[in-house]
Amino acid sequence: MISMLLGLLLSSAIVAIYLENRQQYLVTDEMARLHENGRFALNLLRRELMLAGFFGSQVAREGELPPAPAAGCSLTAGGAAVKTPGLDLLDDASGTQPVSVGGAVLDCIAAGNLQPGSDLLLIGRVAGEATIKNGVYQANTSSVATGHWYLRTLAPETVAGWWQAGTVPAEQLGNGTGVDYWRLHSRIFYVRRYSISAADGIPTLCAERLSTSGMNTQCLVEGIEHLQLEIGIDHNGDGVAELYSGRPNADQLEAAVVARLHLLVRSLSPVAGYRNSKRYQLGQTVLTAFNDRYLRRVFSTTIALRNIAAVAG
16 A cells, blocks of 8 residues: 555656656747747848848939839839838838838738737848849859849949849940849838738738739748837937937938847747746837737847938938
8 A cells, every 4th residue: 555655656756757847848949949030030130121221332313213013012112112211111010001101001911910019111222242243244143033123223323223124235244334233122021910821820020022023922930929120310410329219200211320120029839837927128119918828038139220321311
Protein backbone atom coordinates (compact mmCIF):
# COMPACT_ATOMS: atom_id res chain seq x y z
CA MET A 1 0.00 0.00 0.00
CA ILE A 2 2.77 2.39 0.96
CA SER A 3 4.75 1.47 -2.15
CA MET A 4 1.70 2.21 -4.35
CA LEU A 5 1.26 5.60 -2.68
CA LEU A 6 4.93 6.42 -3.16
CA GLY A 7 4.64 5.34 -6.80
CA LEU A 8 1.66 7.63 -7.35
CA LEU A 9 3.47 10.56 -5.74
CA LEU A 10 6.54 9.93 -7.88
CA SER A 11 4.43 9.66 -11.04
CA SER A 12 2.62 12.89 -10.19
CA ALA A 13 5.94 14.66 -9.67
CA ILE A 14 7.23 13.38 -13.01
CA VAL A 15 4.06 14.55 -14.81
CA ALA A 16 4.26 17.96 -13.12
CA ILE A 17 7.90 18.36 -14.17
CA TYR A 18 7.06 17.31 -17.72
CA LEU A 19 4.18 19.78 -17.98
CA GLU A 20 6.31 22.58 -16.56
CA ASN A 21 9.14 21.85 -18.99
CA ARG A 22 6.71 21.61 -21.89
CA GLN A 23 5.17 24.95 -20.91
CA GLN A 24 8.61 26.54 -20.77
CA TYR A 25 9.47 25.07 -24.17
CA LEU A 26 6.29 26.49 -25.72
CA VAL A 27 6.96 29.94 -24.24
CA THR A 28 10.58 29.88 -25.44
CA ASP A 29 9.55 28.74 -28.92
CA GLU A 30 6.87 31.42 -29.27
CA MET A 31 9.22 34.10 -27.97
CA ALA A 32 11.95 33.05 -30.42
CA ARG A 33 9.55 33.31 -33.36
CA LEU A 34 8.27 36.64 -32.05
CA HIS A 35 11.81 38.04 -31.90
CA GLU A 36 12.66 36.75 -35.37
CA ASN A 37 9.53 38.27 -36.90
CA GLY A 38 10.04 41.56 -35.07
CA ARG A 39 13.65 41.97 -36.15
CA PHE A 40 12.86 41.08 -39.75
CA ALA A 41 9.94 43.54 -39.98
CA LEU A 42 11.94 46.30 -38.30
CA ASN A 43 14.90 45.88 -40.66
CA LEU A 44 12.64 45.72 -43.72
CA LEU A 45 10.82 48.95 -42.86
CA ARG A 46 14.04 50.65 -41.75
CA ARG A 47 15.56 50.12 -45.20
CA GLU A 48 12.42 51.33 -46.95
CA LEU A 49 12.36 54.50 -44.88
CA MET A 50 16.06 55.13 -45.48
CA LEU A 51 15.41 55.02 -49.24
CA ALA A 52 12.08 56.91 -49.19
CA GLY A 53 12.21 59.71 -51.75
CA PHE A 54 15.37 58.34 -53.38
CA PHE A 55 15.26 59.00 -57.13
CA GLY A 56 18.81 58.17 -58.15
CA SER A 57 20.93 61.22 -58.88
CA GLN A 58 17.85 63.22 -59.77
CA VAL A 59 15.11 65.18 -58.07
CA ALA A 60 11.83 63.89 -59.50
CA ARG A 61 9.41 66.72 -60.02
CA GLU A 62 5.80 66.24 -59.00
CA GLY A 63 4.47 66.61 -62.54
CA GLU A 64 6.62 63.76 -63.81
CA LEU A 65 4.54 60.88 -62.44
CA PRO A 66 3.83 57.63 -64.24
CA PRO A 67 0.31 57.44 -65.63
CA ALA A 68 -1.84 54.99 -63.69
CA PRO A 69 -1.66 51.41 -65.02
CA ALA A 70 -5.15 50.75 -63.62
CA ALA A 71 -8.01 52.60 -62.00
CA GLY A 72 -8.47 52.95 -58.27
CA CYS A 73 -5.63 52.67 -55.80
CA SER A 74 -2.89 52.65 -58.42
CA LEU A 75 -4.31 55.88 -59.82
CA THR A 76 -4.09 57.60 -56.45
CA ALA A 77 -1.76 55.74 -54.10
CA GLY A 78 0.63 54.65 -56.82
CA GLY A 79 1.07 58.24 -57.92
CA ALA A 80 0.93 59.77 -54.46
CA ALA A 81 3.61 57.45 -53.14
CA VAL A 82 5.90 58.33 -56.02
CA LYS A 83 5.57 62.10 -56.12
CA THR A 84 7.68 64.30 -53.95
CA PRO A 85 8.36 64.04 -51.07
CA GLY A 86 8.36 60.24 -51.56
CA LEU A 87 6.79 59.64 -48.14
CA ASP A 88 3.15 59.69 -47.09
CA LEU A 89 1.20 58.10 -44.27
CA LEU A 90 -2.15 57.60 -42.62
CA ASP A 91 -2.31 57.93 -38.85
CA ASP A 92 -4.41 55.36 -36.98
CA ALA A 93 -6.66 53.38 -39.33
CA SER A 94 -10.26 53.78 -38.18
CA GLY A 95 -12.31 51.32 -40.24
CA THR A 96 -13.37 53.92 -42.81
CA GLN A 97 -11.97 54.33 -46.32
CA PRO A 98 -8.28 55.17 -45.72
CA VAL A 99 -7.08 58.55 -47.01
CA SER A 100 -3.44 59.55 -46.52
CA VAL A 101 -2.03 62.86 -45.30
CA GLY A 102 -1.22 63.67 -48.93
CA GLY A 103 -4.81 63.00 -50.00
CA ALA A 104 -4.36 59.55 -51.56
CA VAL A 105 -7.57 57.51 -51.41
CA LEU A 106 -6.31 53.99 -50.69
CA ASP A 107 -9.21 52.13 -52.22
CA CYS A 108 -7.16 49.03 -53.05
CA ILE A 109 -7.18 48.18 -49.32
CA ALA A 110 -10.44 47.07 -47.74
CA ALA A 111 -11.00 49.27 -44.69
CA GLY A 112 -12.34 46.31 -42.71
CA ASN A 113 -9.06 44.43 -43.17
CA LEU A 114 -6.95 47.13 -41.52
CA GLN A 115 -5.84 46.78 -37.92
CA PRO A 116 -7.67 49.57 -36.03
CA GLY A 117 -5.36 52.23 -34.65
CA SER A 118 -2.36 51.16 -36.71
CA ASP A 119 -0.61 53.52 -39.16
CA LEU A 120 -0.21 53.07 -42.92
CA LEU A 121 3.05 53.99 -44.62
CA LEU A 122 3.41 54.98 -48.29
CA ILE A 123 6.88 55.00 -49.82
CA GLY A 124 7.96 55.98 -53.31
CA ARG A 125 11.53 55.48 -54.50
CA VAL A 126 13.65 53.88 -57.16
CA ALA A 127 15.92 50.87 -56.72
CA GLY A 128 19.17 51.34 -54.85
CA GLU A 129 21.12 50.62 -58.06
CA ALA A 130 20.39 51.72 -61.62
CA THR A 131 19.38 49.04 -64.13
CA ILE A 132 21.17 50.98 -66.88
CA LYS A 133 23.94 53.41 -65.94
CA ASN A 134 25.38 55.75 -68.58
CA GLY A 135 23.96 53.50 -71.29
CA VAL A 136 25.33 50.24 -69.86
CA TYR A 137 23.37 47.45 -68.16
CA GLN A 138 24.71 46.91 -64.67
CA ALA A 139 25.98 43.67 -63.14
CA ASN A 140 23.73 40.60 -63.54
CA THR A 141 21.25 42.60 -65.65
CA SER A 142 20.73 42.38 -69.38
CA SER A 143 17.20 43.76 -69.86
CA VAL A 144 14.47 45.87 -68.30
CA ALA A 145 11.38 44.24 -66.76
CA THR A 146 8.65 44.65 -69.35
CA GLY A 147 5.65 46.61 -68.11
CA HIS A 148 7.35 47.97 -64.99
CA TRP A 149 8.02 51.66 -64.44
CA TYR A 150 11.45 53.27 -64.61
CA LEU A 151 12.84 56.74 -64.01
CA ARG A 152 14.77 57.60 -67.18
CA THR A 153 17.37 60.36 -67.04
CA LEU A 154 19.22 61.72 -70.05
CA ALA A 155 21.95 63.75 -68.36
CA PRO A 156 23.20 64.45 -64.82
CA GLU A 157 21.00 67.54 -64.47
CA THR A 158 17.99 66.41 -66.51
CA VAL A 159 14.95 64.32 -65.62
CA ALA A 160 13.45 62.78 -68.74
CA GLY A 161 10.51 61.38 -66.80
CA TRP A 162 8.87 58.05 -66.14
CA TRP A 163 8.88 55.22 -68.66
CA GLN A 164 6.89 51.99 -68.70
CA ALA A 165 9.34 49.36 -69.84
CA GLY A 166 9.19 48.00 -73.34
CA THR A 167 12.18 48.22 -75.67
CA VAL A 168 15.02 50.54 -74.75
CA PRO A 169 15.88 52.68 -77.81
CA ALA A 170 19.11 51.44 -79.37
CA GLU A 171 20.62 54.92 -79.43
CA GLN A 172 20.37 55.09 -75.61
CA LEU A 173 22.48 51.96 -75.12
CA GLY A 174 26.25 51.92 -75.17
CA ASN A 175 28.91 53.30 -72.87
CA GLY A 176 28.86 57.09 -72.68
CA THR A 177 25.30 57.83 -73.83
CA GLY A 178 24.52 59.53 -70.50
CA VAL A 179 21.24 57.63 -70.14
CA ASP A 180 20.24 56.03 -66.81
CA TYR A 181 17.23 53.83 -66.02
CA TRP A 182 16.14 53.36 -62.41
CA ARG A 183 13.36 50.90 -61.58
CA LEU A 184 10.47 52.36 -59.58
CA HIS A 185 9.29 50.88 -56.28
CA SER A 186 6.00 52.18 -54.89
CA ARG A 187 4.55 50.46 -51.83
CA ILE A 188 1.89 50.93 -49.16
CA PHE A 189 2.77 49.14 -45.90
CA TYR A 190 0.00 48.34 -43.42
CA VAL A 191 -1.08 45.86 -40.76
CA ARG A 192 -3.82 43.46 -41.87
CA ARG A 193 -6.05 41.78 -39.32
CA TYR A 194 -5.31 38.30 -40.66
CA SER A 195 -2.63 36.33 -42.48
CA ILE A 196 -4.12 33.76 -44.88
CA SER A 197 -7.83 33.98 -44.12
CA ALA A 198 -9.97 36.20 -41.91
CA ALA A 199 -10.61 33.25 -39.61
CA ASP A 200 -6.97 32.81 -38.56
CA GLY A 201 -6.87 36.19 -36.74
CA ILE A 202 -3.09 36.52 -37.10
CA PRO A 203 -2.15 40.21 -37.57
CA THR A 204 0.29 40.53 -40.45
CA LEU A 205 2.47 43.21 -42.04
CA CYS A 206 1.40 43.48 -45.68
CA ALA A 207 2.18 45.75 -48.62
CA GLU A 208 0.39 46.88 -51.74
CA ARG A 209 3.01 46.97 -54.51
CA LEU A 210 2.83 48.83 -57.81
CA SER A 211 3.11 46.27 -60.61
CA THR A 212 2.54 46.25 -64.35
CA SER A 213 -1.25 46.25 -64.04
CA GLY A 214 -2.03 47.86 -60.70
CA MET A 215 -1.41 47.35 -57.00
CA ASN A 216 -0.79 43.76 -55.86
CA THR A 217 -0.98 42.52 -52.26
CA GLN A 218 2.09 40.93 -50.71
CA CYS A 219 2.01 39.87 -47.07
CA LEU A 220 5.44 39.95 -45.47
CA VAL A 221 5.62 39.15 -41.75
CA GLU A 222 3.09 37.46 -39.47
CA GLY A 223 2.52 38.60 -35.90
CA ILE A 224 2.98 42.35 -36.53
CA GLU A 225 0.04 43.76 -34.57
CA HIS A 226 0.56 47.54 -34.59
CA LEU A 227 2.69 49.99 -36.55
CA GLN A 228 3.25 53.52 -35.29
CA LEU A 229 5.38 56.19 -36.93
CA GLU A 230 6.55 59.52 -35.53
CA ILE A 231 8.01 62.08 -37.90
CA GLY A 232 10.84 64.42 -36.88
CA ILE A 233 10.25 67.82 -38.51
CA ASP A 234 12.96 70.36 -39.31
CA HIS A 235 11.39 73.83 -39.14
CA ASN A 236 14.46 75.99 -39.74
CA GLY A 237 16.39 74.01 -42.34
CA ASP A 238 19.37 73.09 -40.16
CA GLY A 239 18.82 69.36 -40.65
CA VAL A 240 17.78 68.78 -37.02
CA ALA A 241 14.25 67.87 -35.93
CA GLU A 242 12.66 70.46 -33.63
CA LEU A 243 9.32 68.65 -33.39
CA TYR A 244 8.15 65.03 -33.45
CA SER A 245 4.61 64.36 -34.58
CA GLY A 246 2.60 61.18 -34.92
CA ARG A 247 0.10 63.04 -37.06
CA PRO A 248 2.01 65.44 -39.34
CA ASN A 249 0.34 67.47 -42.06
CA ALA A 250 1.47 67.52 -45.69
CA ASP A 251 3.79 70.51 -45.23
CA GLN A 252 5.42 68.94 -42.19
CA LEU A 253 6.02 65.71 -44.12
CA GLU A 254 8.04 67.65 -46.68
CA ALA A 255 10.30 68.85 -43.85
CA ALA A 256 10.79 65.36 -42.40
CA VAL A 257 14.38 64.51 -41.45
CA VAL A 258 13.88 61.65 -38.99
CA ALA A 259 11.37 58.85 -38.43
CA ARG A 260 10.78 56.92 -35.23
CA LEU A 261 9.32 53.52 -36.02
CA HIS A 262 7.52 51.40 -33.42
CA LEU A 263 6.15 47.89 -33.94
CA LEU A 264 4.11 45.80 -31.53
CA VAL A 265 4.77 42.14 -32.31
CA ARG A 266 2.56 39.31 -31.05
CA SER A 267 3.15 35.58 -30.75
CA LEU A 268 1.34 33.55 -33.39
CA SER A 269 -0.28 31.18 -30.88
CA PRO A 270 -1.68 31.71 -27.37
CA VAL A 271 0.28 30.34 -24.44
CA ALA A 272 -1.74 28.21 -22.02
CA GLY A 273 -1.64 29.46 -18.45
CA TYR A 274 -0.33 32.91 -19.43
CA ARG A 275 -2.30 36.15 -19.16
CA ASN A 276 -1.03 39.35 -20.75
CA SER A 277 -2.13 42.28 -18.61
CA LYS A 278 0.63 44.68 -19.75
CA ARG A 279 0.20 48.13 -21.30
CA TYR A 280 2.39 48.96 -24.29
CA GLN A 281 3.75 52.33 -25.35
CA LEU A 282 4.61 52.87 -29.02
CA GLY A 283 5.98 56.39 -29.09
CA GLN A 284 3.10 58.75 -28.38
CA THR A 285 0.55 55.92 -28.55
CA VAL A 286 -0.35 53.85 -25.49
CA LEU A 287 -2.19 50.55 -25.92
CA THR A 288 -4.20 49.26 -22.98
CA ALA A 289 -3.90 45.72 -21.66
CA PHE A 290 -5.15 43.02 -24.03
CA ASN A 291 -5.86 40.54 -21.21
CA ASP A 292 -5.33 37.54 -23.45
CA ARG A 293 -2.81 34.68 -23.66
CA TYR A 294 -0.49 36.09 -26.35
CA LEU A 295 3.12 37.13 -25.77
CA ARG A 296 4.03 40.61 -27.07
CA ARG A 297 7.03 42.87 -27.40
CA VAL A 298 7.69 46.39 -28.73
CA PHE A 299 10.44 46.90 -31.33
CA SER A 300 11.59 50.46 -32.04
CA THR A 301 14.23 52.22 -34.11
CA THR A 302 15.11 55.70 -35.39
CA ILE A 303 15.83 56.31 -39.08
CA ALA A 304 17.40 59.34 -40.76
CA LEU A 305 15.30 60.47 -43.74
CA ARG A 306 18.04 61.81 -45.99
CA ASN A 307 16.01 62.26 -49.18
CA ILE A 308 12.66 63.75 -48.17
CA ALA A 309 13.53 67.36 -47.36
CA ALA A 310 16.14 67.47 -50.14
CA VAL A 311 13.60 66.38 -52.76
CA ALA A 312 10.88 68.67 -51.41
CA GLY A 313 13.25 71.61 -51.41
